[in-house]
Amino acid sequence: MSRVLLLLHPTVVTDQHLVEQIKSQIASTHKNFALEQHIIDRVTRGDVELANNTYNEIVYVNPNDAAYQIIPASLMKLLYEVLTDEGVLSGDLPTDQNLDVLMTGFIVNDNKWVKPKPIEVVTLKKKSTTNSTAPLKKLPLFKKLDNSVGLTDTSADEEDTEETQAMKRKLDETKLTYFSDDDSENEDDEDDGIIDENDLIQESSNTGSSKLIVPRKCELPNGKRRRKACKDCTCGLKELEEAEENQQRSLQDSILGKMAQSATLEAIKIEERLKSKLNAVKFKDEDLAEIDFTVQGKTGGCGSCALGDAFRCDGCPYLGLPPFKPGEVITIDSLGEDF
């Protein structure tokens, strides 16, 4: 069975008819084949990962003007790699990139690009790699030490002989020469000697992604999956939270109002005393928390309301108010400085 990869330029995808036509064309010229279809951009960006040496044939569809048909060298290389030996890349291929095509390792044959059998690959590939990646200068490496067992190994129970100790010291010293405390030195001429950060992103998507840790599915025991609204929530959770908050405020207001009404004479006296102490300070709505909570029977329905926010239930009317342990007088001090 042969495997065929259909690569579509994004502009093609919107034309369902054209895509169907291409597919039936492929079907009419192939027997016993498996067809895979991708948008070229996704492949280029690496969103779609294609396995090497997989496809016997790649059909590339790009109906744009010739000027927009350039295939970047990186994509060309990728397509080369996913083809099997003697695999064929055909379709809307650029005609003015022959040098790139050859450098990649393809043989151009009648508007088709063919990946040659291994023997030729070796020579051609070699040429291209020396051309493209050679400039990475080999820097002095600590090769010798690398091979000697245990030097940079950390197994704690290994006995450090004098010799290895000495070598380790030497290694440390050599390494230390690369670390400079003065980061401002040579700032200007160092700019050339800096790796492009974007290359690191490229490299990491080429290598490491398989080893990422993912969380276990998060389900609260009650099956609820509530979590906080995002900073820039657009799903409505934030509005929900704000509504809850407003409701909480009006609950607080009504509770404080009732408390004020039923406050004992003593509580009123305390309040008076506090007011006189503050002289001209006018109590505003938000300062109503001065109410004395020693009113009898105000421990709350579940018995936890008096204990403070840390112990109150979700939706408790007292949420946001200070704890009011029975017998304890709330003093002005505990309410802070916001008058």
Next chain:
Amino acid sequence: MIQDSMNSEGVTILYGSETGNAEDYARFLGLRLQYYSISPTVCSLDDYPLKKLATHTKYLIIICSTTGQGELPRNAKKFMKFILKKKLPSDLLNHIYLTSFGLGDSSYSKFNYGSRKIHTRLLQLGCSELSPRCEADEMSPEGIDGYYQEWELQLIKSLRIHFPSLLEIDSEVQLPAQNAVKLNTTKSELKLSDKEVQDLSLTRLESDNNLVLGKIRDNIRITDESHFQDVRHIIIESQDLNYLPGDTIALYPSNDPQSVDLLLKSQPHWSQVADLPLNIDGILPNLNGGYISSEKLTLRNLFIHHLDIASVPRRSFFFKIWRFCNGQTEDGDRERSKLKDFSTMEESEELYNYANRPRRSILETILEFQENLKIPIEYIFDVFPLIQPRYFSIASRPSPNSVEIAVAIVEYKTILRRIRRGLCTRWLKLLQKDDSIILSIQKTNLSFTLRGKDTPPVIMIGPGTGIAPMKALIEHSIISETTRGLYLFTGFRFESKDFLFSELWLRLEEENKIHLFPSFSRDPESQSKYVQDRLFKEFELIGDLIYNQNAIVFVCGSSGKMPKQVKITFTEILKKYKALNDNEAQQYVLDMEDQGRYKEEVW
């Protein structure tokens, strides 16, 4: 905290943190590892002496967030710059076992680029993996915590293979203080006037040579009295300042003495000795802005100038305090287990509802648990987070003698009935003319030239106090680069109430020095409500500036919806102007970012 553990296991946790979130995960992990008999060094990437990578680091754990455009946080940039050097040999760090935890938000296109870059580069330099790395996603239903738990599980499993003989310590055990506070009872109390206490902050000048002394020349409200928000224009005089448009200044706020007094009284054993001189054991953690003079150190002054009691308590805070809650009474037992709950990953929802959502402060938390919570004096420095500097975009053209900022005073309400105030803005609001303060200039290296010389037009999008760096750039350009096109898109609520620096903009527009495009979200007659509406209306102009004139885009303002929507608007404009498809337009904006033509400064 930088310290060399006695048994030298070489476990190091380094964090890169912009908002303090990544830092708290790092501190939390550090505390957790102590209960596996591992005493890691915990500090920011930039504060870790690089040489120690060679000499003191065998197990390197990196916890790092990513800021808006795939950049590393402020305190990780120096580290990154070092490891990016090409001359480093590929086995430089082959003695190190590495893992990393990235905090990110997948709604940003450069999701978790920060940790990914560092991790990849460190592998290139020879590190081997200690346990798999993790890219946590705030947008996922599991949240950052869900990722953390799984990552920590794998990490501790690996560490225990490397340290098979280490024992797990019972979680009830209180470990010794790292930076123990010791009262100097032989000396007499230090009584200072309010003014003297305030000016103690200036003694920091001696401990950090990046600091300069400044004097408040003006601190005026520039929004209408009837407007809900107080925005301050603050002018500070100083000497030998050296900054460019786009740079920021750091200010070093202090707590207000009343709040500190309230805290001290809630812990009677503290308030008795609050004015005695004291010493702190061990090497103090590196702090941008340094410490006040050690001769004047008392509990009160320590709290006023260095310990943060106004921020929302984080998980590591509860991890450190729950053991100090006396559980012998019924009440105490209940409170102790509640504090312990708040310190676990499993109860993160509870912590969020108790602390983060109502923006409860550390002070309020301690007050609420004061009956049974008694924090020993020794542990005070360990328990409280340090007050961090606050950064503000500079709003004035470069000048050696003066610097201006525009600051919105943060005041809001939650279900807690007391008004929430930002520690720094509360402090700023009270600054008076001629008060002395300390500050430092923080270079951002934002460049508004291309290829080092060209000065293309700049499209500035700065709603609200995001206008600040635009003012610096415009004033600078008008004086020194007469030819540059300056296009200012800004937005406020009401033209008559909070249109910041409106006289300046209108005058410059009159003089044909800038092109001004304001929008007002609450003025019914305003033609466009938000900056992005106005941008889109001007799509032909914007398209031309970007396509044909190589314009630079500079976005500044609070993070959240605005920067994202502005970016979407640019994509839409490109689609409309050049008939690009979605992918092409997005790619164009990405390319602009890579070329330094699309800059964001958001907070």
